[in-house]
Amino acid sequence: MSTDHVDAGLLDYSQRPARLPEPVDMNNDHLAIHLDTRLAIYEMQLTLRQFEKRAYDLFMQNLVKGTSHLSLGMEAVAAGFGMAMRPDDYVFATYRGHAHTIAKGAPLGPVMAELLGRSNGILEGKGGSMHLTSAEHNMLGSYAIIGAHLCVANGAAWSAQLRGTEQVAVAFFGDGTTNIGAFHEALNFAVVWNLPTVFVCENNLYMEYTPIDLVSSVPDPAAGRACAYGLEGVVVDGNDADAVYMAAMDALDKARRGDGPSLIEAKTYRSGGHSRADPGKYRPSAEVEAWNARDPIPMYHERMLRVGADEGRLSEIQQGVAQRVDEATEFAKNGAPPDEGALFTDVWADGGSAWRN
Amino acid sequence: MAELSYRDAVAYGIAQEMRRDPSLVMLGEDIAGAGGVFKTTVGLLDEFGPERVRDTPISEQAILGAAMGAAMTGVPVIAEIMFSDFLAVCWDIVANEIAKTRYMTGGQVTMPIVIRTANGGGSRFGAQHSQSVENWCMMIPGLKVVAPSNPEDVIGLMAASVRDPDPVVFFEHKSLMAGKAEIPDGEIVDSLGAATVVRPGGDCTIVALALMVPRALEAAEQLAADGIDAEVIDVRTLVPLDTQAILGSVSSTGRLFTVEENPRLCGWGAEIASIVTEEAFWDLDGPTVRITTPHIPLPAAETLEDLAIPSAARIYETVSKAMQ
Numbered sequence: 001m002s003t004d005h006v007d008a009g010l011l012d013y014s015q016r017p018a019r020l021p022e023p024v025d026m027n028n029d030h031l032a033i034h035l036d037t038r039l040a041i042y043e044m045q046l047t048l049r050q051f052e053k054r055a056y057d058l059f060m061q062n063l064v065k066g067t068s069h070l071s072l073g074m075e076a077v078a079a080g081f082g083m084a085m086r087p088d089d090y091v092f093a094t095y096r097g098h099a100h101t102i103a104k105g106a107p108l109g110p111v112m113a114e115l116l117g118r119s120n121g122i123l124e125g126k127g128g129s130m131h132l133t134s135a136e137h138n139m140l141g142s143y144a145i146i147g148a149h150l151c152v153a154n155g156a157a158w159s160a161q162l163r164g165t166e167q168v169a170v171a172f173f174g175d176g177t178t179n180i181g182a183f184h185e186a187l188n189f190a191v192v193w194n195l196p197t198v199f200v201c202e203n204n205l206y207m208e209y210t211p212i213d214l215v216s217s218v219p220d221p222a223a224g225r226a227c228a229y230g231l232e233g234v235v236v237d238g239n240d241a242d243a244v245y246m247a248a249m250d251a252l253d254k255a256r257r258g259d260g261p262s263l264i265e266a267k268t269y270r271s272g273g274h275s276r277a278d279p280g281k282y283r284p285s286a287e288v289e290a291w292n293a294r295d296p297i298p299m300y301h302e303r304m305l306r307v308g309a310d311e312g313r314l315s316e317i318q319q320g321v322a323q324r325v326d327e328a329t330e331f332a333k334n335g336a337p338p339d340e341g342a343l344f345t346d347v348w349a350d351g352g353s354a355w356r357n
Numbered sequence: 358m359a360e361l362s363y364r365d366a367v368a369y370g371i372a373q374e375m376r377r378d379p380s381l382v383m384l385g386e387d388i389a390g391a392g393g394v395f396k397t398t399v400g401l402l403d404e405f406g407p408e409r410v411r412d413t414p415i416s417e418q419a420i421l422g423a424a425m426g427a428a429m430t431g432v433p434v435i436a437e438i439m440f441s442d443f444l445a446v447c448w449d450i451v452a453n454e455i456a457k458t459r460y461m462t463g464g465q466v467t468m469p470i471v472i473r474t475a476n477g478g479g480s481r482f483g484a485q486h487s488q489s490v491e492n493w494c495m496m497i498p499g500l501k502v503v504a505p506s507n508p509e510d511v512i513g514l515m516a517a518s519v520r521d522p523d524p525v526v527f528f529e530h531k532s533l534m535a536g537k538a539e540i541p542d543g544e545i546v547d548s549l550g551a552a553t554v555v556r557p558g559g560d561c562t563i564v565a566l567a568l569m570v571p572r573a574l575e576a577a578e579q580l581a582a583d584g585i586d587a588e589v590i591d592v593r594t595l596v597p598l599d600t601q602a603i604l605g606s607v608s609s610t611g612r613l614f615t616v617e618e619n620p621r622l623c624g625w626g627a628e629i630a631s632i633v634t635e636e637a638f639w640d641l642d643g644p645t646v647r648i649t650t651p652h653i654p655l656p657a658a659e660t661l662e663d664l665a666i667p668s669a670a671r672i673y674e675t676v677s678k679a680m681q
Contacts, residue, residue, distance in 0.1 A: 090430065124463035133458075135465040140429060141458065148454050151419045155426020155434075162382065162408065162432055169426070182418045182449075189419035193411075346464035347499055349522035355498075356598040356632075357550060 018287035021294040044079035068129040069096040073271035076296035078103040080244025090156040090169040092149040095130035097142030106134035109331030118335030125338040147182030157195040168255040176207030178221040187229040196255035222265040238266025239296040364534040366508035367397035370515030385437025417447035433469040441476040456499030479532030484654035489618035494526045502595040504528040506570035508538045513547025530567045550597030558588035561612035569616040576672035611642035621649040
């Protein structure tokens with residue numbers, strides 16, 4: 001195939017036109033969300049932000065090894081959904097799963113300790129940043145190879161359907177996942193079996209380093225495919241936690257009523273690069289600036305004041321979050337490395353790893 | 358006692374377990390209404406209903422993903438992948454997710470899944486519907502691997518696999534489907550990790566699996582006519598592997614032959630040869646010989662496929678020559 005038509009200059013993605021966020025919808029101030037719920041959403045967003053900023057600092061101190069993928073700038077999605085879900089609903093996330101794990105209730109200390117590879121980590125140091133799981137909170141895993149977990153979420157939804165529990169399975173994934181086969185298999189399967197699964201695409205505009213619109217057949221990579229499965233393509237402002245919360249409640253209620261799956265595309269932006277190794281220089285600077293100006297957390301703070309939250313209460317929440325993140329950091333730093341014996345535990349349900357006699 | 362084919366033993370074994378455990382469900386392509394393309398699930402829809410026996414789209418990732426999600430939330434599952442070759446389509450879910458999740462999560466989740474799949478050659482289906490891929494699964498930590506050679510083992514090992522809390526890949530051999538045997542009355546439950554001596558003998562040990570077991574037995578009868586008394590071991594489960602049965606036999610016979618339908622490189626017999634070399638070297642009276650399908654994709658034409666897969670004649674000739 002001739003590639004003469006490709007202008008190499010276009011491959012410097014930082015020179016492409018910026019894709020700018022929609023302005024904040026001020027009408028969302030008036031959404032029917034109780035002030036206590038909003039306080040909880042506010043606190044969760046701050047928790048996610050402070051936790052991940054701390055995780056980043058710990059990388060810089062070389063206390064976190066390997067890689068890590070932060071949700072900085074994208075907290076509104078995990079927080080909005082986290083507050084909308086029932087405690088017994090199931091969550092499945094990707095390798096960018098710190099936020100979803102914490103928003104489902106996993107304790108900060110063991111999550112931080114896992115990033116540091118300590119024995120008091122939530123996975124005993126065996127999974128690391130990309131596989132955070134907290135089964136006791138029905139957070140059933142972070143999946144580092146995109147796509148599979150949408151199919152796995154269907155299985156949890158099927159199980160809930162069989163057991164008649166009205167639980168819902170929520171699968172979070174990025175825009176890049178919409179181009180892998182498992183996405184399409186999972187959506188078709190969920191519709192055909194009428195499963196209580198909610199598929200949530202966090203579209204941060206870049207699959208990793210490549211703009212998603214350059215590799216997708218439709219402008220909205222998730223919502224634009226919904227029609228192929230007889231679903232409504234719901235698009236929501238992923239930087240507005242209240243908008244996310246309302247969309248989440250609708251989809252969760254629908255699933256609980258037995259009316260089947262939903263697909264939601266939340267438009268958002270990551271403040272940093274794809275992973276620890278990526279400074280994100282492939283993005284137009286005007287785009288980065290515009291999205292940073294739409295940072296979900298200051299926006300939500302302003303809304304809280306407009307809807308009557310007490311400023312003193314908000315600063316108490318900030319202080320509480322800062323203290324809990326400090327405590328989690330101490331808990332993690334004080335953890336011992338896993339012992340040698342841990343290498344050979346938990347391959348099998350009997351606790352061991354024997355494959356022969 | 359009743360006579361049952363290997364094919365019917367599959368449904369018999371599944372039904373035994375579904376009667377015992379009302380939470381056990383199964384899913385796969387064409388398994389419900391059609392009773393399976395190999396007719397291994399006939400009657401299950403009628404007995405257990407469409408909620409427990411479900412047809413799926415042709416979506417192997419969706420099938421095994423659903424199995425995994427259900428299993429990790431407390432619902433044990435039997436999932437069918439129609440041909441074992443198709444495991445390649447959903448290998449991420451098998452090898453990366455189902456196999457590793459317990460370990461990666463520090464033991465937080467349990468994965469009671471049986472992945473049933475039709476394996477092996479002899480049907481003239483060509484390179485994408487005839488492979489023996491048991492060695493693919495054997496090399497992934499976290500998977501148990503079972504491949505029965507006869508109807509009673511199908512039932513007993515199915516029960517053991519379903520009752521095992523870990524993921525099991527259960528290979529049903531296409532060329533054994535029609536074979537019949539007497540089955541004892543009552544519940545049949547076997548255990549994983551136990552090889553069986555299907556023919557005792559003192560001169561050499563022939564280790565075989567699935568379709569290779571009856572062929573090894575046929576070869577052993579020919580060898581007996583020549584005065585060579587071969588012991589034939591049916592491995593039955595590759596993981597867990599009953600190495601003691603093999604080491605014990607080799608210690609008494611002094612010679613080891615493996616008969617493998619998988620292509621040669623990294624076939625399961627190589628692991629057995631390695632274990633025997635490390636642990637029973639001084640008991641050996643001669644080199645270990647592996648009899649395998651050559652390292653080629655399987656051809657479709659009858660004459661070529663028959664040349665590729667070890668036959669009783671090839672086993673007989675190879676062992677005879679090596680024992681001279």
